[in-house]
Amino acid sequence: MEEVRDLRMDERQGAGGVLDSLMRKIPGYAGYRDRENRREADQRHREFVSKRLTQKKRDLQDVGEILLGSGDLSQMATLDNLSNKIDRLIERTRHASSGFSSFVDSNVVDVQRLDVIYEHDLALLTAVESLDGLISTAEDAADGNDNVGKALRGVKKGLDEVDAHLDHRDKILKGLE
């Protein structure tokens, strides 16, 4: 995960150009720029996570397609609910606050907390990737028409964990944890 963060930070720093490297000579600017870069990197990372979630949604729809092919409508409403849940997670991830130094001083997020947020976002990616196994179990169950409902309940649990991660993130930003 450290490598992922470094990669994203490098991407941001590389985008600065000549003017940016000149301005870094101004006292204080470099620190400000680094924080901004970190926020930008965080935003890119969350964009990446939301793309992964979109992929999970497509995988889940594949399960629905298998069931539909065999004329089984019994799990359609459940699948639709899960799909809507993923949509919600995608939007929550994409539009999550990046720890912004806002107009109001009390909302300024310090560097240490930005680090925690970044670590947290990397853990979020791990939680999202763990959905792979659950969805593939559901796909197998749909193929064999065996216990699809149970497999989908497993997927729901996985999605709830991702949701809980995002709740936790909000609390960190608000200074509650």
Add this chain to the structure above:
Amino acid sequence: MFGRLKQAVSSATNSVKDGVNNAVDGVSNATKGMLEVIEWSDYHPNMLVKRVPESGPADIKWGAQLIVREAQCAVFFRDGKALDVFGPGRHTLETGNLPLLSNVVKHVSGGHNVFTAEVYFVNQSVLTEMKWGTPNPIDMKDPDLGWVQLRAFGTFSVKIEEPQLFVNTLVGAQRMYTHQTLNNFLKGSVRTKLNDLVGTTFESYAKIRSNLDEMAAAMKIKVRDDFGKYGIELRDFFIQDVSVPEEIQEAFRLRAKMGALGMQGPAAYQQYQAANAMRDMAQNEGAGGGMMSAGAGLGMGMMMPGMMQQHMGGGYPPPGYPPPGYPPQYPPQGGYPPQGYPPQGYPQQGHPQQGYPPQQGGYPQQGPPQQGQPPQGAPPQQAAPPADPNQAKIAKLQELVELGVLSQEEFEAKVAQITGG
């Protein structure tokens, strides 16, 4: 001499001034033509795409600011090809963030500070209130109703998930810029897939009615590839109604009504119709005349016991009646009241009880009337009918005269006929 020289210098100065002014205007115009800030500010939710500039390519200055709002996306095009895509935020256009475009420009512009491109801003908010419907009915073979024509309508919402693909396939090729044009395009696909879904997955109209949620979810899966190839994702699909023609709906209502009345089976409909027809005739005295009403009433009267017996399940008394403890000959088979009823000595001795009725009230004081005697204060009993049948006939005729049915002459003629006079 001086005058001429002064005039020549003045003329030369003016021409230099004009030249300089023209040059400055030229530079100014060039600067005006170059885009330094690119944004879609007059954003409207019904617009899907905004092209900058509206026609032809634009000269964009390196280092220009590109402002992309939330739920927007900017796609750079050059020579009909989508090159770079920008998400929400403020972007400074330079080599670092336009890698594909800068490769193209490097060879063309010869190192100038300007590049030529078109920018398409794409609306990435969820586009709601898209409508779908079935202008032509969907034929369906229902096990109960036979071939029925289904009609359905509702709404759906979509989101442009892959702007580059969307601009390449629909905007570039088909000039699809508005919510309405996209709606018209997509609803054709919805109709086709709905037709397919109804034909392959639902066996009956009743199953569709009871599985609308499942049907909507299935539609989202069915159309995803159709929409996906244009970079569009179906977000929601709502079915507002699935209906059959009015006469079939009426049959459904009738069936429910018969069910509520306890009529079931193939003969139920005939019984229901017969009962309704008789009721209508009985109510419609003017049209059918008294005889028809009487006939209908008679028919109804004759049918009712049979219908009641049938619906009460195997005649009267029902099985298991009388309950244990009752005499087996109950209810009486030889008419009602049964023979020997009321028992001798009724009302029974000691009835009413002592102290009843209360002495201070409006009750008569004498107690119950004795058997065979009319109570005091009771209305006089009607006179017994005359024993002579001729007298009875004459009395009837008299009543008819009083009612105005017979005239006095007719009455007298009849009386004379009866008495033989």
